[in-house]
Amino acid sequence: MxxxxxxxxxxxxxxxxxxxxxxxxxxxxxxxxxxxxxxxxxxxxxxxxxxxxxxxxxxxxxxxxxxxxxxxxxxxxxxxxxxxxxxxxxxxxxxxxxxxxxxxxxxxxxxxxxxxxxxxxxxxxxxxxxxxxxxxxxxxxxxxxxxxxxxxxxxxxxxxxxxxxxxxxxxxxxxxxxxxxxxxxxxxxxxxxxxxxxxxxxxxxxxxxxxxxxxRATAQLSGLPLFAGRFTARRHNTHKGSFGDVAIIGGAHGMAGAPVLSARGALYAGAGRVYVAALNTPPGYDSSQPEIMFRAAEDFDFFGRTLVIGPGMGDSASAIRLLARALDSDSPLVIDADALNLIGASPDLQSRLAQRTAPAVLTPHPLEGARLLGMTAAVVQSDRLEAAREMALRTNATVILKGSGTVIARPDGEVLINPTGNAGLATAGSGDVLAGICGALLAQGWTGWEAAAAATWIHGAAADTLVDEGVGPIGMTAGELPAAVRKVLNRLVKDAASR
Ligand SMILES: NC(=O)C1=CN([C@@H]2O[C@H](COP(=O)(O)OP(=O)(O)OC[C@H]3O[C@@H](n4cnc5c(N)ncnc54)[C@H](O)[C@@H]3O)[C@@H](O)[C@H]2O)[C@@H](O)CC1
Ligand SMILES: [K+]
Missing domain, CATH: 3.40.50.10260 (YjeF N-terminal domain)
Structure with a gap:
C-alpha cells in the first residue's frame, strides 16, 4: 500500500x-x-x-x-x-x-x-x-x-x-x-x-x-512499493562479510539487556556479523544468542561497521566520548535512546551530527523528540509530522518519530506515516529491536530513508503477525519480535522472487 x-x-x-x-x-x-x-x-x-x-x-x-x-x-x-x-x-x-x-x-x-x-x-x-x-x-x-x-x-x-x-x-x-x-x-x-x-x-x-x-503530496502512507525493490533473494556465493557488520554501542551498568535486544534485531534482520560494544565490562557471551560477539566499547574499532548507538548507554563521560567518536566517523549510524538525550543536551554533539555525510537515522519516541527540539512531548504529539520534519531539518538526518502511526521524516520535508504495528509494541525494549533492524538494513547497503521506512514497516508487521497468532497485543515482549521479523523478511523476499 x-x-x-x-x-x-x-x-x-x-x-x-x-x-x-x-x-x-x-x-x-x-x-x-x-x-x-x-x-x-x-x-x-x-x-x-x-x-x-x-x-x-x-x-x-x-x-x-x-x-x-x-x-x-x-x-x-x-x-x-x-x-x-x-x-x-x-x-x-x-x-x-x-x-x-x-x-x-x-x-x-x-x-x-x-x-x-x-x-x-x-x-x-x-x-x-x-x-x-x-x-x-x-x-x-x-x-x-x-x-x-x-x-x-x-x-x-x-x-x-x-x-x-x-x-x-x-x-x-x-x-x-x-x-x-x-x-x-x-x-x-x-x-x-x-x-x-x-x-x-x-x-x-x-x-x-x-x-x-x-x-504533489509531501506526505504518504509508507508501504512495500517504497522499498520492495530491495528484497532480492540472496546469492549462493556469499559469506557473512557480504551482509555487513553491525555494532550496538550501549549497555552501561545495569542496562545490559537493551543492546542485546538491538543485537538480536540486527541478527534476525540479516546482518552478517553483530557485535555489542558494551560500556560496562562486557559479558563473555549471550547463552541464548551466542552468535552475538561482545567487546569493550572504548577499544572497539568503528571502521567499516554500521553503528547503533544509545540502547542502555547512560550519560557517563565515556558515553559522551563514544557518541562524539561515532558522530565523527564515516560509519552509517542509528541513534537511539540515551544517545538522543545526550545530543538534545549538547550543542557540540548537535553540530557534529548536522555535519555528517554518512547516513544517520534517529529513532526518538515523543519524549526524546521533545528533548531534541527543546519542547514538551505534548507539543510534539500535537503535530507529529511537523515535529519529525523539524527534527530532520535540524539534525540533517532521517528521523523515525515512534508512536501510533510512526512518522518518518527527512531533511527535505518528505514524510511517511507507517501503517503497520499495534499496541503490543508499547513495551520495554521494542524500540531497541527497531534500532537493530534499521542497523542491519543500513549494513546491507540500504539508504537511510529506505532503511528507516522498511525497518519501521517490518517491525510493525512482525508485531501484527504475533497478534494474529495470539501473542499479544497484551503481554507481547520485545524478545519475541526478532523471530517474527525474520519471518516477515523472508516472506517479503519470497514474494519478491515470485513476482
Ligand atoms: N464543498 C464540497 O465541494 C465538498 C465537501 N465535502 C464535505 O464537506 C466537508 C467540509 O465542509 P465544511 O467546510 O462545511 O466543514 P464541516 O462540515 O466540517 O463543518 C463546518 C461547519 O461547522 C461549523 N463548526 C466548525 N467547528 C465547529 C464546532 N466545534 N462546533 C460547532 N460548529 C462548528 C462551522 O462554522 C461550519 O458551519 C468535508 O469534510 C466533506 O465531508 C465533500 O462532500 C466533498 C465535496
Ligand atoms: K465526520
Missing amino acids: ERHLYTVAQLRAIEQAAYAGLAPGTLMQRAGKAASDFALELLGDRRDRPVLVLAGPGNNGGDALEAAANLADAGVDATVLHLPGRRDASTETAAAYERARAGSVGWIDMLPPGAEWGLVIDGLFGIGLERPVDGDYREVVVGLETIRCPILALDVPSGLDADTGAVIGPDGIAVRATHTITFLGDKPGLHTADGRDHAGQVRVDMLGVGSEALP
Missing part, C-alpha cells in the same frame, strides 16, 4: 478545482452515494436494522443527509439526528436537507437513551472543524461511546484534526469510528497520533476526481 496524504489546505484546493467543472451539488451527491454504498456494505444482510445518521451544520452534514436519503430510498430505516448550527447552510447542504426531508427519513434532535442501531453514520464535522466539539455536539459524541455497533465516519471522525491526528481541544472529544470513508484524498490525521484509534479502517473515495488534478 502506498498512498498520498493531503493537508486540509491542499484538499480545499482540490475541492475548488473539481467544483469548478461540475454542476452544483455533484461532489456532495457523490460523497453521499459513496457513503451510503459503504453503509449498505457494512450492514450486509442486516439491512433491516435501523441506521442513525448524525448531520452537523456544514457540508459534512450535507454528505450525511445525502447518504440518509439514499439509504431510505434503498428501503433502510434511516433516522437523522440533525444539529444544524447557527450559520446558514451552503446551497448544496440545503438541497441535501430538502431531499432527505422529501423522502422517508425519520428525524430526531437528541440521542434517545438505550436505542439500538445497526450502524451509526457520523456526519457532524469534517475538515471544516474550527474548535473543540462542545455543547449539544459533545453530548452526542459522548452518547455514542455507549452504543455498540459499527460507526462509519464521513471524511474525518468528528473532533479529529485531519492534518495532525490530534483530538482538537485541551479537553477535546472525537468520535471513535470503526470505519472512515474519506473524500478527495487521504489525510495524515487518520493515520497517526489519535487518528488510528478514531478512524478505524480507512477507505478513500476520490469522488471521480482524476489524479491529474491532485497537487
Whole structure:
C-alpha cells in the first residue's frame, strides 16, 4: 500500500478545482452515494436494522443527509439526528436537507437513551472543524461511546484534526469510528497520533476526481512499493562479510539487556556479523544468542561497521566520548535512546551530527523528540509530522518519530506515516529491536530513508503477525519480535522472487 496524504489546505484546493467543472451539488451527491454504498456494505444482510445518521451544520452534514436519503430510498430505516448550527447552510447542504426531508427519513434532535442501531453514520464535522466539539455536539459524541455497533465516519471522525491526528481541544472529544470513508484524498490525521484509534479502517473515495488534478503530496502512507525493490533473494556465493557488520554501542551498568535486544534485531534482520560494544565490562557471551560477539566499547574499532548507538548507554563521560567518536566517523549510524538525550543536551554533539555525510537515522519516541527540539512531548504529539520534519531539518538526518502511526521524516520535508504495528509494541525494549533492524538494513547497503521506512514497516508487521497468532497485543515482549521479523523478511523476499 502506498498512498498520498493531503493537508486540509491542499484538499480545499482540490475541492475548488473539481467544483469548478461540475454542476452544483455533484461532489456532495457523490460523497453521499459513496457513503451510503459503504453503509449498505457494512450492514450486509442486516439491512433491516435501523441506521442513525448524525448531520452537523456544514457540508459534512450535507454528505450525511445525502447518504440518509439514499439509504431510505434503498428501503433502510434511516433516522437523522440533525444539529444544524447557527450559520446558514451552503446551497448544496440545503438541497441535501430538502431531499432527505422529501423522502422517508425519520428525524430526531437528541440521542434517545438505550436505542439500538445497526450502524451509526457520523456526519457532524469534517475538515471544516474550527474548535473543540462542545455543547449539544459533545453530548452526542459522548452518547455514542455507549452504543455498540459499527460507526462509519464521513471524511474525518468528528473532533479529529485531519492534518495532525490530534483530538482538537485541551479537553477535546472525537468520535471513535470503526470505519472512515474519506473524500478527495487521504489525510495524515487518520493515520497517526489519535487518528488510528478514531478512524478505524480507512477507505478513500476520490469522488471521480482524476489524479491529474491532485497537487504533489509531501506526505504518504509508507508501504512495500517504497522499498520492495530491495528484497532480492540472496546469492549462493556469499559469506557473512557480504551482509555487513553491525555494532550496538550501549549497555552501561545495569542496562545490559537493551543492546542485546538491538543485537538480536540486527541478527534476525540479516546482518552478517553483530557485535555489542558494551560500556560496562562486557559479558563473555549471550547463552541464548551466542552468535552475538561482545567487546569493550572504548577499544572497539568503528571502521567499516554500521553503528547503533544509545540502547542502555547512560550519560557517563565515556558515553559522551563514544557518541562524539561515532558522530565523527564515516560509519552509517542509528541513534537511539540515551544517545538522543545526550545530543538534545549538547550543542557540540548537535553540530557534529548536522555535519555528517554518512547516513544517520534517529529513532526518538515523543519524549526524546521533545528533548531534541527543546519542547514538551505534548507539543510534539500535537503535530507529529511537523515535529519529525523539524527534527530532520535540524539534525540533517532521517528521523523515525515512534508512536501510533510512526512518522518518518527527512531533511527535505518528505514524510511517511507507517501503517503497520499495534499496541503490543508499547513495551520495554521494542524500540531497541527497531534500532537493530534499521542497523542491519543500513549494513546491507540500504539508504537511510529506505532503511528507516522498511525497518519501521517490518517491525510493525512482525508485531501484527504475533497478534494474529495470539501473542499479544497484551503481554507481547520485545524478545519475541526478532523471530517474527525474520519471518516477515523472508516472506517479503519470497514474494519478491515470485513476482
Ligand atoms: N464543498 C464540497 O465541494 C465538498 C465537501 N465535502 C464535505 O464537506 C466537508 C467540509 O465542509 P465544511 O467546510 O462545511 O466543514 P464541516 O462540515 O466540517 O463543518 C463546518 C461547519 O461547522 C461549523 N463548526 C466548525 N467547528 C465547529 C464546532 N466545534 N462546533 C460547532 N460548529 C462548528 C462551522 O462554522 C461550519 O458551519 C468535508 O469534510 C466533506 O465531508 C465533500 O462532500 C466533498 C465535496
Ligand atoms: K465526520
